[in-house]
């Protein structure tokens with residue numbers, strides 16, 4: 242191995258009926274290593290008993306494998322694959338694959354840098370008695386893992402390949418950035434030797450590109466009791482809430498905050514991260530944090546009632562100075578649970594799209610709740626330049642126009658930047674047209690979001706429209722229809738009560754205005770006027786089409 246190159250060991254375990262998936266995994270890893278070669282610092286090494294063990298005398302076949310694998314050291318990434326067979330029983334477990342999984346799982350519990358993922362094939366199984374028996378065992382095993390959040394389902398080889406590639410790419414990206422941002426040396430010889438990160442679990446998207454957020458970062462640091470130089474000025478607020486429209490960069494900013502060296506110093510006992518989403522499962526969110534506390538967190542990690550988990554987490558947070566980041570909040574009730582377990586020396590940072598929820602969660606007057614704005618023109622252009630330098634250098638004015646047309650929204654700029662880059666590589670002549678089309682919003686809404694917005698549950702990358710529609714899907718039918726009617730307005734849209742009264746054909750538009758404002762879809766800008774973000778107007782337009 243070349244000097245300065247870190248190798249992450251990927252261990253694959255499976256019974257014999259998914260041999261094709263194993264070969265695909267080999268192909269995926271080879272391709273990823275080729276891509277990684279240009280960066281030069283990281284490689285993946287696939288370990289499987291087929292290639293890393295030799296015949297030996299031992300207790301049973303699996304025991305021989307185990308002892309030989311121990312010599313290789315613990316793996317950084319464990320990948321299990323199963324379809325219709327659990328495999329051959331060993332003396333210690335229902336099958337060799339299950340035994341290998343259990344070893345990896347135990348390691349995962351103590352080392353937050355290791356990763357475990359189990360893939361189950363959903364393809365139908367021929368109804369033969371022998372196979373049904375094995376299949377039932379697989380189903381039981383799968384069920385035992387279902388709460389852990391460590392499983393993925395696939396349908397066919399191609400789907401397996403896509404999922405495993407996206408999963409591994411994301412891990413590599415996270416691993417790299419985690420090390421770089423934490424200022425650790427990437428030249429260590431094995432990934433497993435790196436000391437644990439103090440954020441658990443790692444945020445879903447360590448900021449790859451992080452542009453134009455000096456003020457945003459300071460706004461949050463101030464709430465954590467840190468001044469411009471990062472020095473403590475007083476006691477941190479117990480709760481800080483931030484809101485901002487979809488794709489404005491809340492998760493990215495919160496993630497950046499957790500990697501800030503001064504913030505880490507201010508919370509020496511560590512940082513806990515959770516992303517609630519639209520259907521939060523509080524018990525698993527709490528229990529997962531148990532792993533951050535090592536031995537002390539075992540009861541929490543295995544708690545099976547919310548009351549027990551709440552009690553245990555409350556106990557663990559007593560006397561600890563920790564930062565709790567609760568991201569992607571869609572309702573105040575589950576989020577309030579975190580305030581109940583907060584230790585006296587801990588701070589919670591909440592992030593949500595909806596100003597009303599932020600105001601409910603923060604213990605300060607609504608006007609002091611932090612509203613994360615879109616980027617400035619300069620930062621927006623810089624972001625575009627980072628992604629499509631040649632295009633911005635060649636068409637600076639059109640690009641600035643595009644930045645404005647997209648309302649300086651990082652999500653939109655990320656997507657636009659990548660599309661421009663690809664187009665410029667293909668056919669230079671079409672870049673102008675793309676610049677124009679993107680500004681209109683329609684094309685952009687239909688495009689896939691950046692890879693860091695992968696839906697881990699479904700293992701797919703949603704379109705920009707799907708992400709933004711999370712907000713409009715929650716509106717009642719009438720309000721949604723009224724919002725859709727705003728899609729024909731110029732972007733960004735400036736409206737007032739009279740105009741909305743006519744457009745919606747209602748006597749009093751205020752109740753609907755109030756809902757849209759409380760959901761962050763419309764913003765009061767004084768003088769009885771309201772503004773709707775350019776991309777949200779495009780979104781309204783797309784609703785009209787449906």
Ligand SMILES: Nc1ncnc2c1ncn2[C@@H]1O[C@H](COP(=O)(O)OP(=O)(O)OP(=O)(O)O)[C@@H](O)[C@H]1O
Nearest residue numbers: 450451452486487488489490491492493651652691
């Ligand atoms: N400051 C930034 N510099 C560069 N890219 C950014 C920045 N902020 C956000 N992004 C990118 O924009 C996209 C949206 O960001 P992010 O997911 O943080 O938004 P969000 O406000 O959390 O959205 P949601 O409301 O959907 O949760 C991501 O792909 C992210 O990488």
Ligand SMILES: [Mg+2]
Nearest residue numbers: 491492493569
């Ligand atoms: Mg987010």
